[in-house]
Amino acid sequence: MHPLRTLVIELYDKQVIQVGSFKLKSGITSPIYIDLRVTISYPSLLRQVVACLQDICRSLSYDILCGVPYTALPFATLLSVENSVPMVMRRKEVKDYGTKKAIEGVFQPNQTCLIIEDLITSGSSVLETLEPLVKEGLVVKDVVVLLDREQGGKDNLRKHNIQLHSVLKMTDILEILKDSGRLSADKVAELFEYFHSTQVSSNSSIPSGMASHNLSFEQRLSMIRNKVGRRLLEIVLKKQSNLAVAADVTTSQELLSIASQVGPHICVLKTHVDIIEDWNETVCEQLVHLAKSHQFLIFEDRKFADIGNTVELQFTGGIFHISQWADIVNAHIIAGPGTIQALRKASEHCGILLLAQMSSKGNLAVEEYTQKAIQFAKQYEDAVFGFISMGCIGEPNFIYFTPGVKLEKGGDSLGQQYTDPKTVIGIQKSDIAIVGRGIIHASDRKEAALTYQKACWDAYVQRIGK
Numbered sequence: 001m002h003p004l005r006t007l008v009i010e011l012y013d014k015q016v017i018q019v020g021s022f023k024l025k026s027g028i029t030s031p032i033y034i035d036l037r038v039t040i041s042y043p044s045l046l047r048q049v050v051a052c053l054q055d056i057c058r059s060l061s062y063d064i065l066c067g068v069p070y071t072a073l074p075f076a077t078l079l080s081v082e083n084s085v086p087m088v089m090r091r092k093e094v095k096d097y098g099t100k101k102a103i104e105g106v107f108q109p110n111q112t113c114l115i116i117e118d119l120i121t122s123g124s125s126v127l128e129t130l131e132p133l134v135k136e137g138l139v140v141k142d143v144v145v146l147l148d149r150e151q152g153g154k155d156n157l158r159k160h161n162i163q164l165h166s167v168l169k170m171t172d173i174l175e176i177l178k179d180s181g182r183l184s185a186d187k188v189a190e191l192f193e194y195f196h197s198t199q200v201s202s203n204s205s206i207p208s209g210m211a212s213h214n215l216s217f218e219q220r221l222s223m224i225r226n227k228v229g230r231r232l233l234e235i236v237l238k239k240q241s242n243l244a245v246a247a248d249v250t251t252s253q254e255l256l257s258i259a260s261q262v263g264p265h266i267c268v269l270k271t272h273v274d275i276i277e278d279w280n281e282t283v284c285e286q287l288v289h290l291a292k293s294h295q296f297l298i299f300e301d302r303k304f305a306d307i308g309n310t311v312e313l314q315f316t317g318g319i320f321h322i323s324q325w326a327d328i329v330n331a332h333i334i335a336g337p338g339t340i341q342a343l344r345k346a347s348e349h350c351g352i353l354l355l356a357q358m359s360s361k362g363n364l365a366v367e368e369y370t371q372k373a374i375q376f377a378k379q380y381e382d383a384v385f386g387f388i389s390m391g392c393i394g395e396p397n398f399i400y401f402t403p404g405v406k407l408e409k410g411g412d413s414l415g416q417q418y419t420d421p422k423t424v425i426g427i428q429k430s431d432i433a434i435v436g437r438g439i440i441h442a443s444d445r446k447e448a449a450l451t452y453q454k455a456c457w458d459a460y461v462q463r464i465g466k
């Protein structure tokens with residue numbers, strides 16, 4: 001008998017594969033449950049599982065192995081011993097004492113790590129393991145699983161440039177159980193129907209819908225239609241900085257002082273001009289002068305959201321005359337395309353970003369909203385050159401700006417949620433990290449800006465594999 005057929009039948013007979021009604025980790029109810037933890041109680045079964053994984057591992061190249069905790073740990077351990085390849089382990093709970101390591105074991109940055117998993121549904125457990133590995137500088141290209149439930153995991157991993165290799169697919173299992181008489185043809189037809197109609201999105205901290213291009217800024221320069229977007233990439237490349245600073249201060253003196261301190265290290269200075277108590281034309285001129293001499297763009301984070309007519313007045317008039325000095329502004333899409341049309345009509349030299357996602361807890365920019373923002377951006381690509389998003393959510397001809405970035409994870413008391421530069425740029429594949437209080441509240445803002453500049457740029461360089 002074919003070894004895979006023998007394996008499936010044995011898995012069924014030992015009740016590793018069960019048919020009924022089960023709630024999975026992803027929250028969905030499934031008519032099949034597969035508990036591969038049981039294999040540790042049957043050494044010969046465990047040996048068969050590992051031999052099948054080994055057949056795939058043999059064709060891949062890697063320096064180190066990592067099993068997704070807990071079920072895949074014995075599989076990875078046996079593969080490690082069998083192949084004399086070192087192994088690392090991800091901690092599910094990071095200790096708040098001692099070394100506080102997320103990854104245990106000895107490894108070097110840039111080593112290639114092969115992830116071993118027992119089965120995959122959405123891929124979220126694999127992505128939870130991927131995140132700390134990448135943060136430690138390991139390169140992950142492949143994941144080997146015993147079973148792919150064929151419910152979206154492969155595509156979810158592909159979005160992160162990870163290739164899934166599976167020993168068995170759910171389709172194979174159902175066919176074998178039918179042919180061997182373990183399940184009736186009717187039952188198998190019913191199960192097929194369930195698996196084909198139930199796809200699960202990944203619920204890892206890495207948002208779903210993250211796109212997977214891995215082009216460099218140089219390669220993307222000619223793809224950007226809007227000239228402010230192209231100018232931004234030129235600055236990014238020249239200064240080797242994909243850092244934007246959010247200068248959320250309330251006096252013009254502080255704003256100008258921040259602009260001159262962090263100016264050499266940033267590509268964009270983000271303002272909230274309506275929080276400056278003493279804004280006037282001279283301050284505006286000084287800010288524009290600093291932007292020219294240090295070569296950064298000014299992004300007024302006005303978040304326009306009204307009907308087109310009002311937005312036009314807000315953009316061009318009032319006491320701020322934003323259209324006269326801002327290089328970049330942003331807009332919500334809640335009021336429809338009129339907001340974008342008004343901004344585009346009022347100024348040719350200002351590029352637009354659309355808010356497609358937000359960093360704050362409980363925000364309402366859900367998947368459908370994000371997709372609508374992408375659709376609007378494509379429609380107005382001459383004026384819209386990018387997004388406020390939590391990472392790369394679309395194609396390489398747009399630029400992705402992510403706020404809520406800080407070296408220390410956590411949040412504030414009003415719903416802000418922070419992610420570190422390595423995750424935002426390296427894993428979530430954003431382009432520009434927006435850092436506010438991480439720099440503004442530092443005792444030495446210049447030094448902090450340099451630290452963030454380096455962290456964001458290194459994450460970019462590592463991501464594109466330069």
Ligand SMILES: O=c1ccn([C@@H]2O[C@H](COP(=O)(O)O)[C@@H](O)[C@H]2O)c(=O)[nH]1
Pocket residue numbers: 246248272301357358359360388403404405416434435436437438
């Ligand atoms: O979803 C969003 C959109 C915009 N912001 C802005 O970014 C900065 C973040 O400042 P921190 O001090 O780093 O928290 C701030 O100006 C926000 O208005 C955002 O945080 N989230």
